[in-house]
Amino acid sequence: MTEPTTDKLANTEALAERVTAAAGMTATDGAPAEVARPAADAAPTDVLTAAQRVALARQPGRPGVAEFIKALFGDFFEQRGDRSQTDDPSIMGGIARFHGRPVTVIGNRKGATIEERIACNFGMASPEGYRKAQRIMRAAEKFGRPIITFVDTSGAYPGLEAEEHGQGEAIARSIELMSSLTVPVVSVITGEGGSGGALALAVGNRVLMLENAVYSVLSPEGFASILWKDASRADEACEVMKLTADDLLELGVIDGIIPEPAGGAHENSQALFQVVDTAISRELAELEKMSRPALLEDRYRKFRAMGATAVRRGRV
Amino acid sequence: MAGILAERRQRLLALKKLRGGAATESRRTAATTCPSCGRDLPEEELDANQRVCPYCGHHFPLPARERLHIILDEGSFKELDPNLVSRDPLDFPGYPEKLKGLNAKTHLGDAVVTGLGKIGGVRVAVAALDTGFLMASMGAVVGEKLARLIERAGKSHLPLIIFSASGGARMQEGIVSLMQMAKTSAAIQRFSDKGGLYISVLTHPTTGGVTASFASLGDIMLAEPGALIGFAGPRVIEQTIGEKLPEGFQSAEFQLEHGFLDAVVPRARMRSMLIRVLALHGKGGVNRDRTHDR
Numbered sequence: 377m378t379e380p381t382t383d384k385l386a387n388t389e390a391l392a393e394r395v396t397a398a399a400g401m402t403a404t405d406g407a408p409a410e411v412a413r414p415a416a417d418a419a420p421t422d423v424l425t426a427a428q429r430v431a432l433a434r435q436p437g438r439p440g441v442a443e444f445i446k447a448l449f450g451d452f453f454e455q456r457g458d459r460s461q462t463d464d465p466s467i468m469g470g471i472a473r474f475h476g477r478p479v480t481v482i483g484n485r486k487g488a489t490i491e492e493r494i495a496c497n498f499g500m501a502s503p504e505g506y507r508k509a510q511r512i513m514r515a516a517e518k519f520g521r522p523i524i525t526f527v528d529t530s531g532a533y534p535g536l537e538a539e540e541h542g543q544g545e546a547i548a549r550s551i552e553l554m555s556s557l558t559v560p561v562v563s564v565i566t567g568e569g570g571s572g573g574a575l576a577l578a579v580g581n582r583v584l585m586l587e588n589a590v591y592s593v594l595s596p597e598g599f600a601s602i603l604w605k606d607a608s609r610a611d612e613a614c615e616v617m618k619l620t621a622d623d624l625l626e627l628g629v630i631d632g633i634i635p636e637p638a639g640g641a642h643e644n645s646q647a648l649f650q651v652v653d654t655a656i657s658r659e660l661a662e663l664e665k666m667s668r669p670a671l672l673e674d675r676y677r678k679f680r681a682m683g684a685t686a687v688r689r690g691r692v
Numbered sequence: 693m694a695g696i697l698a699e700r701r702q703r704l705l706a707l708k709k710l711r712g713g714a715a716t717e718s719r720r721t722a723a724t725t726c727p728s729c730g731r732d733l734p735e736e737e738l739d740a741n742q743r744v745c746p747y748c749g750h751h752f753p754l755p756a757r758e759r760l761h762i763i764l765d766e767g768s769f770k771e772l773d774p775n776l777v778s779r780d781p782l783d784f785p786g787y788p789e790k791l792k793g794l795n796a797k798t799h800l801g802d803a804v805v806t807g808l809g810k811i812g813g814v815r816v817a818v819a820a821l822d823t824g825f826l827m828a829s830m831g832a833v834v835g836e837k838l839a840r841l842i843e844r845a846g847k848s849h850l851p852l853i854i855f856s857a858s859g860g861a862r863m864q865e866g867i868v869s870l871m872q873m874a875k876t877s878a879a880i881q882r883f884s885d886k887g888g889l890y891i892s893v894l895t896h897p898t899t900g901g902v903t904a905s906f907a908s909l910g911d912i913m914l915a916e917p918g919a920l921i922g923f924a925g926p927r928v929i930e931q932t933i934g935e936k937l938p939e940g941f942q943s944a945e946f947q948l949e950h951g952f953l954d955a956v957v958p959r960a961r962m963r964s965m966l967i968r969v970l971a972l973h974g975k976g977g978v979n980r981d982r983t984h985d986r
Contacts, residue, residue: 532904534924534932539942542952544903544923548877552909555878556885571861572873572904572923579874593861593870593901598928603863617866618782627781629867679878680839682871683781683832690777692801 424588426614426623430596432588433567434530437642439649440499440566441468441483441526447649448656449474449481455512461541464505466496466529467577469512471521475657480516482509482577483526486567499568500533503546506576510553520668522560522660525577530595532573547576554579555679558672560663562656564634565589565621566641581675582659583629585621586652587636591629592619629682631659726750728918742959751916751959753896755798756805756822759855763963764818768810773840777801778833784864790826798824802833803858806841808850812967817845820855821902827859830902834862835872838906842879851889851970856907860900860925873905880909889973891966894921894944894953912969913953914962915944921952 424432432438445452449472457463469482486499516523532543554561554577563580569591578591585591593599596613600606603613618624621633634655637644663671723732728750738745742762743752754762760769777795780788795801803825809818819841821828828834838854845852861869880890892910894903897920904923915921922929922942930937940946944956957965 532923534928536929536933536937536941539922539924539929540950542908542950544899544921545908545952547904547923548873548906548908551874551877551905552881555874555881571870572901575870575873576904579878591867593863593866599863616782616784619867624867627867629871676878676882679871679874682875683835683865683868686779686781686832686865686868687776687836688779689775690795690801692775692777692795692799 425611426590426617426620427596427611429588429620430568430590430614432640433590435640435642438528438567439641439645440488440528441481441485442488443645444483444526444566444649444652445470445472445481447645448653449479452481455515456508458504458508459511460504460507462502462504464502464508466499466501466533467505467509469509474522474524474660478519478521480512480521480523481526482512482523483566484529484574484577486528497533499529500531501529501573502533502535502538503541503543506532506546506550509577510550513553513557516559517557520559522562522664523557523580524656524660525561525563525580527563527565527569527574527578527591528567528589529570529573530568531570532576547572550576551579555675556672557675558668560660560666560671561675562659562663564652564656565591565630568595570595579675579679581663581671581678582631584632584634584655584659585624585630586634586641586648587621588640589621590619591621591624592617724752744959749917749958751896751918753823753857754959755824756800756820756855759820759895760805760807760809760818762959763853763855763966764809764811764816765813769807769818770809771805771807772844773801773806773837775801776833776837778831778865780864781832781868782864782866784866787864790864794825798822800825802831802837803828804834804837806837808844808848811853811963811970814967814970815848815850816853816970817841817848817850818853818855821857823857823859823897826862828857828902829859829862829869830872830876830905831862831865831869832872835869835875838876839879842876842883846883846886846888849888851891851973852883853891853893853966854906854910855893855895856898856902857895858898858900858902858907860902870901873901876906877909880906884909884911889970891969893957893962894947895919897921899923899925908952914955914957914965915947915953916962917944917956917958919944921947 452470452472454470466485468485471478472481484499485496487493487496561580563578563583565585567589571594596610597607600609600613624630625633634651637647641648723734725732726745729748731747743754804819804821806819890910891912892907894915898907899922920942926937947953948956
């Protein structure tokens with residue numbers, strides 16, 4: 377968790393620094409200026425409401441794991457199937473080269489066309505999808521490949537078969553497995569980070585978020601429906617849930633924010649890919665200096681600290 | 693046999709003493725209708741039967757401290773972190789007041805009681821969630837107390853037993869609540885990697901983020917009869933698929949049939965089952981040969 381500070385301005389400045397650092401936009405590394413900041417005529421993105429960011433995070437043209445793999449990685453070998461029952465296309469993963477070295481890449485796939493979206497169940501994975509991710513991650517651990525995950529799901533599928541096949545167990549095992557890895561893991565929340573279904577791919581040594589991505593315990597609709605018995609109050613829920621990248625950086629849940637082109641990620645994917653590439657390269661370069669036990673310990677410490685400052689001794 | 697009955701009678705008497713407090717007084721005055729068979733059950737009769745309906749076997753929820761009382765050896769329980777409370781990490785409107793009211797009403801800091809005790813003479817690290825506290829939803833306090841307990845169990849080479857129950861994530865703690873899934877699961881992973889035995893007991897209801905984290909990660913998975921166990925709640929599933937769910941969907945018996953439990957164990961037999969499972973795992977239930985660090 378971040379240190380609590382009463383100085384709002386200092387806090388904002390520190391935030392801006394970390395945003396810049398995460399995107400690799402220092403003067404020395406040669407990141408193109410037009411990638412670094414939105415065009416002058418664009419509305420400054422910091423005036424977007426949380427509800428507007430939710431809308432952007434769900435924008436259909438937003439690049440997903442398939443697009444990121446195509447743009448950022450070479451020689452992608454897709455690993456399919458859970459080795460038990462089926463192949464869930466809503467989880468996409470495999471081996472690829474990232475700046476020359478073999479890595480494992482996995483993400484939630486929503487699909488681009490309507491046919492793909494139906495096949496991918498709109499990005500809501502089944503237990504088999506999570507078990508497929510597990511076996512792909514186990515292979516990465518075996519061969520010492522760094523893992524990069526792209527997270528974009530409204531949540532794990534809440535269906536009848538999913539329950540019969542142990543959706544809860546599949547997510548729990550994914551989280552447990554990610555906690556045990558001794559290879560570098562970088563997770564990028566690219567769109568919707570919805571609930572346990574997102575966390576199952578997001579137990580990374582470093583967790584980054586695109587500027588307009590959201591990450592929350594539940595969809596704003598579900599949240600409003602549970603707390604206020606009224607799903608139509610979703611916009612109101614967005615504001616109290618603290619689900620934007622800025623909120624989550626301040627809460628210490630994520631490590632950095634990757635800025636998006638003016639108007640959102642879907643407006644200029646090429647520009648976005650460059651910034652994402654730089655951000656992942658930077659995190660990997662740091663993590664690859666660490667020993668395998670140190671990577672395990674680093675990840676444990678990171679998640680062990682989550683919420684540690686949210687408790688206190690009180691009178692009961 | 694007579695010994696066991698005498699022991700049980702002793703426990704019930706002690707339990708009655710425990711219930712003497714003001715917090716439970718209102719409950720004692722009325723009878724409760726069994727939701728399963730519809731019979732009116734006098735509170736005393738229900739208490740005398742570990743809050744299981746004597747006619748149909750329906751298992752009523754059990755407050756965390758009473759749960760530990762009927763499971764652990766008499767007087768062996770030492771509670772850990774009883775005063776840990778939430779700081780309201782999201783500044784959620786109305787939440788601190790709600791917590792204060794529940795603290796006073798339940799005498800609990802939050803929705804879990806953790807501590808050390810003995811079962812049949814075997815030292816264990818043990819936790820029970822309490823549905824009387826915001827449906828035993830998991831926020832920062834539940835996550836932190838469990839992580840501390842699991843780490844303590846690892847350090848002291850104790851077997852770990854967690855009685856889960858939960859409506860899921862603590863909505864008022866938002867993303868901080870979600871992160872407790874990672875924290876508790878990581879702690880279980882580390883404990884397990886060092887050879888620690890974890891017995892997970894699922895009670896009614898165990899759902900959402902608790903099902904999708906530590907509750908599903910037991911070496912041994914047990915549940916109480918009729919407990920609702922699942923990831924998505926029945927209403928959410930019905931909305932998703934647009935039809936009614938079949939009778940018994942997501943019950944403990946359903947989970948046993950689908951391969952997610954080792955056994956469904958009635959409350960009256962839970963203690964003896966735990967004693968048996970602990971004994972089968974050797975002295976203290978810990979494989980001491982695997983206490984290496986990676």
